[in-house]
C-alpha cells in the first residue's frame with residue numbers, strides 16, 4: 001500500500017522556486033533513496049513534506065490523508081518523522097534528555113528508550129553525557145534515536161552519513177535493517193549514491209528541483225545515473 005504520495009509539488013523559498021512539479025511515492029515498509037547534487041532541492045523537499053516550509057502547492061497525501069497544509073506537529077503525530085541535516089541536537093540537554101524529546105508526539109509503538117539503547121548501545125553508556133562529548137557518528141545515532149522515539153511510520157533521513165567515519169556509516173546503515181523490521185519505511189537522502197542505493201528498494205534522482213530519474217535501485221546503470229545526477 002502507498003504510504004506517501006506526492007503529486008505535482010512546487011516548493012518556494014520566498015521568490016525562488018526550488019522544487020518543480022515533483023511526483024514521489026513511498027510504499028509501506030519500503031526504503032527509497034533520494035539523491036542529487038548540492039542544491040538539487042532534496043532538503044527543501046523533505047522540509048516541505050514535514051510542514052517546515054509553508055510556501056508550496058500541489059498534493060501531499062500520507063496514509064491516504066491530505067497533509068500539504070498541515071502544521072508540523074500534526075504531521076509528526078501522524079507518523080511522518082525526519083532526521084534533519086546537521087542533526088540539530090539540543091546542546092544543553094543530555095543524550096537521554098535529547099532522546100526523550102522525541103516522545104512529544106506521544107505516538108504508541110515499538111520504539112522506547114530501551115529499544116533505542118538496544119539499537120545503539122553506545123548511547124546507553126553515554127546517556128548522561130552532553131552531545132558535544134560524543135563523536136559525530138554517535139551524535140547522528142542520537143538524532144536517529146530521537147526521531148524513532150516518535151514511532152514514525154515513515155522516517156526521512158537527510159544526509160546522515162555526511163562527514164562521518166566509514167565505520168560509523170556502516171553501523172548506522174546496519175541499524176536500518178532493524179528499523180525496517182519494525183515496519184518503518186525510510187527515505188534516505190544522500191550524496192553518496194552507492195551507499196543510499198544499496199540500502200534501498202527504489203531510487204529517485206533530483207536535478208535542479210525536478211525528478212531526473214526514478215527506478216528500482218538494482219536496475220539503474222552508472223551512465224544513466226550520472227546523466228540524471230549531473231545533467232550531462
Ligand code: ATP
Nearest residue numbers: 013016018036037038039040041042043044045191
Ligand atoms: P545540499 O545537498 O547542498 O543540502 P539540496 O539538494 O538539499 O542540497 P536544497 O538545500 O534544498 O538542496 O536547496 C535547493 C535550492 O534552494 C538551492 O538553490 C538553494 O540555494 C535554495 N535554498 C535552500 N534553502 C534556502 C533558504 N532558506 N532560502 C533561500 N534559498 C534557499
